[in-house]
Amino acid sequence: MTADHPLETWGTVPILEVTQLRKFYGDVVGVDGVSFAVEPCEIFGFLGPNGAGKTTTIRLLLQLLHPDAGRITLFGHELDSGSTPLRDRIGYLPGDFRPHMTMSGARFLAYMSRFRKRPPALREELIERLQLTRDVLDRPLKHLSHGNRQKIGIVLALEHQPELAILDEPTLGLDPLMQEAFYDILRLLRERGTTLFLSSHVLSEVEKVCARVAIIRDGKLVALESLEALKERCPRRLIVRLRDGEDPPAFPGTRLLRRDAGRHVYLVEGALSPVLGAVARAAVQDVVLPEPDLEDVFMAYYAKDDSATRPARKRTEGLT
Amino acid sequence: MIRTHYVANTLREHRTLFLFSFFFAGLFQVLILTLVVGADLLGFVEQFYNQLPPQVRMMFGEQFMAQFSVNGAVGFGYNHPLVIVLLTIVAIILPARHIAGEVEAGTLELLFAMPVPRRQIVFSLWITSGLALLAIVVGCWLGTACGLLLFPEARTAPWGAILKVGSSLWMLMFAISSYTLLISCHASEGSRATLRAAGLTLVFFFVNVAGFMWPTIDFLQPFTIFDYHQPQRVMLGEPVMAETLLVLGALSAVCAALALRQIARRDVPG
Numbered sequence: 001m002t003a004d005h006p007l008e009t010w011g012t013v014p015i016l017e018v019t020q021l022r023k024f025y026g027d028v029v030g031v032d033g034v035s036f037a038v039e040p041c042e043i044f045g046f047l048g049p050n051g052a053g054k055t056t057t058i059r060l061l062l063q064l065l066h067p068d069a070g071r072i073t074l075f076g077h078e079l080d081s082g083s084t085p086l087r088d089r090i091g092y093l094p095g096d097f098r099p100h101m102t103m104s105g106a107r108f109l110a111y112m113s114r115f116r117k118r119p120p121a122l123r124e125e126l127i128e129r130l131q132l133t134r135d136v137l138d139r140p141l142k143h144l145s146h147g148n149r150q151k152i153g154i155v156l157a158l159e160h161q162p163e164l165a166i167l168d169e170p171t172l173g174l175d176p177l178m179q180e181a182f183y184d185i186l187r188l189l190r191e192r193g194t195t196l197f198l199s200s201h202v203l204s205e206v207e208k209v210c211a212r213v214a215i216i217r218d219g220k221l222v223a224l225e226s227l228e229a230l231k232e233r234c235p236r237r238l239i240v241r242l243r244d245g246e247d248p249p250a251f252p253g254t255r256l257l258r259r260d261a262g263r264h265v266y267l268v269e270g271a272l273s274p275v276l277g278a279v280a281r282a283a284v285q286d287v288v289l290p291e292p293d294l295e296d297v298f299m300a301y302y303a304k305d306d307s308a309t310r311p312a313r314k315r316t317e318g319l320t
Numbered sequence: 321m322i323r324t325h326y327v328a329n330t331l332r333e334h335r336t337l338f339l340f341s342f343f344f345a346g347l348f349q350v351l352i353l354t355l356v357v358g359a360d361l362l363g364f365v366e367q368f369y370n371q372l373p374p375q376v377r378m379m380f381g382e383q384f385m386a387q388f389s390v391n392g393a394v395g396f397g398y399n400h401p402l403v404i405v406l407l408t409i410v411a412i413i414l415p416a417r418h419i420a421g422e423v424e425a426g427t428l429e430l431l432f433a434m435p436v437p438r439r440q441i442v443f444s445l446w447i448t449s450g451l452a453l454l455a456i457v458v459g460c461w462l463g464t465a466c467g468l469l470l471f472p473e474a475r476t477a478p479w480g481a482i483l484k485v486g487s488s489l490w491m492l493m494f495a496i497s498s499y500t501l502l503i504s505c506h507a508s509e510g511s512r513a514t515l516r517a518a519g520l521t522l523v524f525f526f527v528n529v530a531g532f533m534w535p536t537i538d539f540l541q542p543f544t545i546f547d548y549h550q551p552q553r554v555m556l557g558e559p560v561m562a563e564t565l566l567v568l569g570a571l572s573a574v575c576a577a578l579a580l581r582q583i584a585r586r587d588v589p590g
Contacts, residue, residue, distance in 0.1 A: 055590055062433045064588040081584065088435035096590065098426030102333070114325050115434035156430075 013076055015040050015164050015195045016061070021070035023056055029219035030056035034070070036214050036224050038164075038197055043190055045210030045227075046199040047298065053219040054199045055095055058168050061197075062092055075163065088117050091162035095169040095199070097153035101142035105132070105152045108141060109159070118160035126155045129181055146173040154182065158189060165189065168199045183209050203298055215301050222301045234292040234300050238266040238275065241286040251278045323436065323444045330418060330448045337413070338452055341406050342459035349397045349463030350470070356393035357471040378532060390474045391481070394464060395552035398485040407456055411493045412517045414449045415501035421510025423588060432588055442505065442583045446576050449497040457490045477555070484561050485551035491568040492549040496521055498575035505582040508589055521545075545571065 014037035023030035031053040038044045048054045059065045061072060063079060072079040074086050099108050113120045127137070130151040141149055150173040158165055171179045186196055186209050200206050206213060213230065215223040223230060238254060241263050248256060253270030268275055279287055331338065369377065397403065419442065422428035432438055464482055468474050500517035507513040524544040531541035541547040548564045 059588075059590060064429060064432055064590075066585070066587055084437045085435050087433060090433075092430075092433045094426070094429055094433075094590070096426060097430075099430065100427055111325070111329055112430065112434065115323075115431070115436050117435065 013040075014038055014073070015075060016197065017071075017073040018057070018061070019071045019073075021057065021060060021072065022068045023060055023065060024068055029053070030065075031060070031216070032219045034216065034219070034221050036221060038195060039212075040195055041190055041193055042212060043186060043196040043198060043210045045206035045213035046197060046216065047201070047203070047206055047213055048216035049201050052216045054201075054216055055168060056219075057216070058092075058095075058166055058197075058199055061166060062087070062090070088160075089163040091157035091160065091165040091167075091194075093153050093157035093165075093167045093170050095172070097150060099141050099149065099152065099156075102140055104138050104140055105144065105148075106137040109137075109152065109156055112156055113159065116160055118162075120159035122161050123155060123159040126159055126185065129185055130154060130178065131181070147175060147178065150174055151178070154185075158185065158194075161189070161192065162194060164195045164197065166197045166199075169201070170198065171200075171202065171205055179205070215298065217301065223297075230297045231292045234297045236268045236272070236292050237290055237296060238268050238279070239288040239290065240264045240266065240279065240282075240284050243283055243285055246283055249278070249282045251275050251282075321440055321443075322447055323440055326441065326444045327448045327451070330414070330445065331452060334410075334414065334452070337410065338455060341410055341456045344406060344459075345403055345456050346459040346463030346466070348400065348403060349394075349460050350467045352393050352397040352400070353390075353464070353467030353471060353474055356396075357390060357467075357474045375533060378535075390477050391555040392552055393474075394477050394482055395485055395555035397464065398460060398489045398551040399549065403460070403489075407453060407489070407493045408496055408518075408521055410452055410456060411449065411497040412500045412514055412521070414452060415445060415497055415504045416507075416510050416513040416517060418445050419501065419504035419583070420507035420513035421504075423508045424510050426590070429588055429590065438583045439580045442501070442580055443576075446498065446501055446579070449501070450494050453493045453497065454490055457486045457493075460489065461486050481555050481557070484554050488549050488551055488554060488561065488564045491564055491572070492545060495545050495568045495571045495575075498572040498579070502575045502579040502582070505579040505586065 016038040018037070019035050021034040022032055024032075034053070034057060046054055046057070056065065060067050061074070063083065074083065075089060077083060077086060079086075100111075103111065109120070109123065113123075132148070132151050132155070136144065136148050137152075141152070144152075150170075154167075154170060157167060171182055174182060183205075186198075190196060196209075198206065198210060207227065210227060212226050213223070214221055225233075237257070238251070240248075242248065244262070248259065248264045250256075251266060252274050254266040254268050254275055257265045257267050259265070266275075419428065422431070431441060461482065464477075468477060496517070499520065500513065503516050503520075504510075504513040507516070524546055527537075527540050528544040528546040531538040531544075531547075545568065548560075548567045550558070550560050550564070553560050
């Protein structure tokens with residue numbers, strides 16, 4: 001660790017702290033009472049389906065929106081009208097990255113970086129890692145594919161090696177190979193001292209890179225824990241294959257979620273051992289007890305109370 | 321503080337419009353002088369004018385015939401509807417396109433996420449509009465200068481007055497640009513900001529014209545910006561420039577101050 005590593009500078013003080021943040025658009029809830037803290041050098045996942053309040057939170061962090069109530073502390077300073085210089089230490093990629101389409105990628109990067117004091121020290125490295133060729137960079141942005149435009153957005157957000165990178169749906173439009181290259185960039189930046197705030201509705205992406213996640217639902221934070229702790233507390237799934245013609249048995253402490261092609265998927269809501277005992281006594285052909293993944297965690301939070309189940313499920317249709 | 325690279329980039333983005341306006345405005349001044357000095361129009365127009373009904377003559381104004389002198393022609397060139405429309409387009413497009421238009425396009429979000437105060441961006445845009453309009457007025461001045469070089473008999477026109485009418489035109493257009501900036505800072509769609517600013521300018525224009533046609537409503541004229549741009553009167557030596565500077569200058573400054581206040585307070589929608 002070098003002497004100017006942010007961990008040494010910040011110690012255990014959170015890079016970003018949000019307290020009771022509240023934003024309404026008229027009568028419509030944007031976010032309501034959201035509180036969390038992001039520690040130095042972590043990759044923090046911010047999860048939620050479309051319309052849950054992820055982008056509103058991010059826009060409040062960047063002072064693009066003004067909160068109705070609550071407090072945001074960035075690098076130890078409470079955000080106010082004099083906080084503009086702090087944004088030199090932040091990299092931002094919007095969920096819907098829309099650059100000046102008439103400019104070429106190279107000119108756009110040169111133009112935008114002149115608004116910052118920090119030099120674009122990582123630009124060439126990022127361009128190389130994201131395989132942006134000179135030909136692509138010299139073409140007007142309006143003639144580029146969505147994926148190539150997104151790569152330019154990533155370069156713009158990270159080229160000045162920010163202390164905090166706020167990335168909203170960063171892999172939108174990237175092919176699987178480029179997604180892997182992007183995850184490598186995130187890990188590399190983290191090693192070099194950048195804290196990453198990653199907002200996404202792509203659960204596999206968050207699971208791949210984030211150690212801690214917050215889940216937002218209808219503008220309220222419903223979970224804020226390490227991924228491991230969330231998985232431990234999450235109800236597990238039990239997949240049972242029965243002999244042909246057998247009716248699915250009702251195992252104690254479980255709920256049958258679905259059946260397809262002879263497989264019966266149960267949700268284990270209580271302790272595991274009585275269920276396993278019952279399974280052993282039943283006429284089953286095969287049993288699988290998969291590790292809970294983030295989708296299970298997410299679905300558990302989104303299906304918690306019956307009154308909200310239907311709209312919540314509707315909202316998760318876009319999840320991958 | 322002005323962001324010079326923002327100013328340069330904005331001017332560069334609209335360079336075709338600016339260059340066209342610069343040359344058009346300049347050539348138009350040459351054309352006006354050519355028509356008035358090069359061809360003897362005075363007798364024909366005076367005969368035609370005297371045959372018009374008194375109400376229509378009132379609409380043209382008491383100074384109408386005076387513009388067929390060299391001084392009047394110069395003044396007319398800085399008040400002709402074509403020149404006014406062209407400069408108004410430039411005055412409205414810049415602030416409407418670069419605040420409300422960029423909110424709509426999503427590019428302002430990126431700019432406002434940079435470590436630059438919003439007020440600096442808006443102030444730089446205000447200065448950019450002023451510079452672009454000044455460049456076109458310089459085109460008018462150069463056109464007038466060319467006209468005076470082409471027609472030695474026209475050199476009686478005083479350069480001090482020519483500079484004043486150009487300044488008056490610039491002040492008028494800068495005022496239009498300033499209230500467009502204020503409208504744009506409240507809006508989230510470029511087309512809507514453009515329509516509102518153009519609508520307000522048209523209202524000012526027609527109220528001013530109506531004031532000439534119907535003396536009963538001429539009390540409304542001082543509430544329109546066009547009442548403070550009187551190039552023919554300036555060319556004829558009337559002392560109206562102080563009023564122009566005071567009213568249009570104050571309007572521009574107040575609108576810009578309100579725009580800066582508004583941009584700092586507003587939310588930038590996604």
